[in-house]
Amino acid sequence: MTDLNNLGEAELDVLKELGNIGTGHAATALSKLINKDIYLSVPNVKIGEIKNLSREFIGDVVAGVIIALQDLEENKSGYMYIMFPEKSARKIASDLFDMDELDEEMYASTIMEVGNILSSAFCDASADFMNIVLLPSPPSFAVDVPTAVIDSVVSQMAKNSNHIILFETSLSSDSDIEIYLALLPESCLLDDMIKIMGQL
Amino acid sequence: MSNCVLFVSGESGKAIFLTSGDVLVKACCSLSNTCSSRGSCRSCDLINSVKSKLMGVKSGSNIKQLDGELSAGIGEYKIGKNTLLEVMGLGSCIGVILSDVSTGICGIAHVLLPGASNKGETKYAETAIEKMFEDMIKMGARKSRITAKFAGGAQVFKHMNLDILKIGDRNAISVEETLIRKNIPILAKDIGGDVGRNVIFNPVDGSMIVKYTTKGEVLWL
Numbered sequence: 001m002t003d004l005n006n007l008g009e010a011e012l013d014v015l016k017e018l019g020n021i022g023t024g025h026a027a028t029a030l031s032k033l034i035n036k037d038i039y040l041s042v043p044n045v046k047i048g049e050i051k052n053l054s055r056e057f058i059g060d061v062v063a064g065v066i067i068a069l070q071d072l073e074e075n076k077s078g079y080m081y082i083m084f085p086e087k088s089a090r091k092i093a094s095d096l097f098d099m100d101e102l103d104e105e106m107y108a109s110t111i112m113e114v115g116n117i118l119s120s121a122f123c124d125a126s127a128d129f130m131n132i133v134l135l136p137s138p139p140s141f142a143v144d145v146p147t148a149v150i151d152s153v154v155s156q157m158a159k160n161s162n163h164i165i166l167f168e169t170s171l172s173s174d175s176d177i178e179i180y181l182a183l184l185p186e187s188c189l190l191d192d193m194i195k196i197m198g199q200l
Numbered sequence: 201m202s203n204c205v206l207f208v209s210g211e212s213g214k215a216i217f218l219t220s221g222d223v224l225v226k227a228c229c230s231l232s233n234t235c236s237s238r239g240s241c242r243s244c245d246l247i248n249s250v251k252s253k254l255m256g257v258k259s260g261s262n263i264k265q266l267d268g269e270l271s272a273g274i275g276e277y278k279i280g281k282n283t284l285l286e287v288m289g290l291g292s293c294i295g296v297i298l299s300d301v302s303t304g305i306c307g308i309a310h311v312l313l314p315g316a317s318n319k320g321e322t323k324y325a326e327t328a329i330e331k332m333f334e335d336m337i338k339m340g341a342r343k344s345r346i347t348a349k350f351a352g353g354a355q356v357f358k359h360m361n362l363d364i365l366k367i368g369d370r371n372a373i374s375v376e377e378t379l380i381r382k383n384i385p386i387l388a389k390d391i392g393g394d395v396g397r398n399v400i401f402n403p404v405d406g407s408m409i410v411k412y413t414t415k416g417e418v419l420w421l
Contacts, residue, residue, distance in 0.1 A: 050312075050323070051273030054289050061414050068362050108358055140365055142356040145413045147289030148396025149356055151274065152365040155292060155312045158275065158323050 012045050014197045018126050019043035019167040019183070025125035026118040026181060027171050033117060034095055036173045043169035050158055056166060057146035058180070063089040063108075064149035065115025068137040069123060069189070077134055078185035079153050080119040083146055084111055088177045095175075112139045122181060130196045134189075157184060165190060205266040205284045206253065207404045208246050214420075215246045216284065216402055216409070218269070222254045228400060228409055230420045264404050270308075275323030277309035277332045279339060285401040289413070292368035294325070294352035294375050294391070295399035297408055298332055298384065300341040306403045307332045311352075314367070314374030325374040333382065348379050349408040349421060351390040351399045358394070368392065388421035 007015075023040050031038040048056060062083040069077040084092065093102050093110040102110070116139045127134040142149045157164060167183040185193065206217045215229035229246065253263050269284035274293065278285060285308035287295040299306035309328040316326035337343055353372035357365055372391040379386055388408055390397070396413040410419040 049273075051276045051310075053274050066357075066362070066365070068364075112359060137362060139359070140357050140362050141359040142291075143358070143414060144291060144356045144396040145289045147274075148291030148354070148413055151290070151312065152292040152367045154274065155323075155367050156364050158312055162275075162321070162323075 007047065011194065011197055015045045015165075015167070015193060016043050018129060018193060018196075019045060019169055021129050022122035022126040022167075022183070023169045023171070023181060025121040029117050029121035030114075030171055030179070031173075033114065034092060034173070034177070036175060036177075039172050041170045041172075043167055046166045046168060047163055048166060050154060050162055050164055053150075053154060053164065054147045056168070057083070057150075058085065059145065061086050061144060062146050062149070062180075063111045063141070063143050064146065065112055065119070066140045066142075066149070066153060067116065067119045069134045070137070071135070071188070072133050075188050076186050077189040078183060079157075080122065080136065081150055081153070081182040081184060082115040082118055083149075083180040083182070084115075085178055085180075086143070088179060091175065091177055108141055112141045115139050115141075118179070118181065122183070126183075130192055132192050153184065157186065160187060203268075205269055206250055207264045207266060207402055208250055209262045209405070210246050210249060212245060214405070214407075216400070217247075217250050219250070219254060224250065228411070228418065230418075266402075266404065272308050272310040274310050275312045275321070275328075277307055277322055277328050277335075279305065279307035279332065279335055280403070281305050281339070282403055285403070286399065288398045290352040290397045290399060291354055291356045292352070292365070292371060294350055294371045295397070296325075296329060296332075296348065296350040296375055296379075297399070297401045298329070298336060298346050298348050299401065299403060299406055300336065300345045300347075301403070301406045302345045303341050304403055305336050305339050305341040306401060307336050308399070308401055311371060311375060314370040325371060326378045329375070329378045329382070329384075333384070346384055347387050347406075348384045349386070349388040349401070350375055350379075351397055351408060351410045351421075353391040354393050354396055356394055356396055390419060390421060 123134040213231040218226040270278040272278040312323040317324040322328040353368035398411040400409040
């Protein structure tokens with residue numbers, strides 16, 4: 001198992017690049033979907049202690065989509081966590097339908113689907129790069145503060161480790177849309193990532 | 201007074217105010233569900249008495265100053281004496297409060313997982329409660345006077361396709377069983393539901409304040 005504390009600067013850079021590839025594809029997918037230019041931030045890789053996790057996320061209420069990732073042998077690879085600040089989520093949904101008011105069921109299912117598209121784009125691209133397979137689960141959806149949404153996932157990961165590696169990046173557009181993406185890899189996916197680094 | 205935490209109890213209700221210099225930064229009030237100003241808090245007898253206290257004038261209400269605040273991160277616990285305790289952003293996690301009002305020693309744990317840990321990790325319910333209990337006694341709390349309150353264990357997902365996300369109930373059961381096994385009286389609890397919570401504990405009157413993250417509703421238990 002890879003020790004998260006012993007990652008060096010160069011290894012973090014490769015992880016960042018991996019995040020960059022994923023985010024790039026997610027941004028393209030989003031841009032096609034809503035037909036707007038999308039800007040992406042330089043991804044950040046953070047290795048943090050679980051107890052400090054709440055400081056890593058924004059404090060506002062978000063519409064959160066969580067997708068579990070598996071490999072072909074059904075090993076857990078990790079989780080993709082996509083956060084839409086409420087205002088952005090409403091904007092995306094109403095833009096897509098060209099309607100100001102959407103019923104809640106429709107809204108939830110739209111954001112889930114957008115989350116699904118973004119995470120699939122992210123995972124496909126990074127899995128391609130690493131030459132591995134990442135199969136996304138159907139999305140789960142919640143509206144709450146980011147830590148309240150993610151803590152049940154964190155509790156799963158916390159069984160094995162007190163540290164968590166977080167790829168964080170954001171997408172934005174002219175029309176005030178902001179989306180935060182985070183990838184929380186389990187140790188087997190992280191091992192794959194480190195292996196790729198060895199080959200570079 | 202620079203940053204301080206004040207607890208005010210008056211005839212109409214009670215509230216906790218966080219102040220910086222002589223400005224009120226944050227308020228948490230037992231009246232907020234019925235209050236006409238809806239959180240914008242312009243003026244009421246509680247606010248007025250805090251303001252006069254900040255300006256050094258005595259007022260009719262009962263004001264107590266707390267020694268700062270402590271926040272427990274995920275899987276941690278914090279113990280304080282006469283300190284405001286808090287855990288923020290609880291989804292499936294549980295905030296467990298143990299307190300001995302007679303000595304003012306109290307603790308809050310941010311429990312992440314049900315069951316016990318064989319490595320002494322405090323992210324597990326049983327381990328966190330046991331360690332916190334022992335630490336409080338070391339600090340001088342009286343075993344027979346310690347009581348418990350807890351909140352959390354929500355199921356925030358509206359659409360859920362992953363069974364592993366259903367951990368809130370298991371956390372709540374584990375916490376409750378541990379408290380019963382250790383003969384710690386449970387004075388209040390607020391568990392389940394589909395909304396995240398922030399939990400604050402005021403050691404002065406022993407009340408647990410539960411703030412719902414998306415509804416803006418506040419409970420004093």
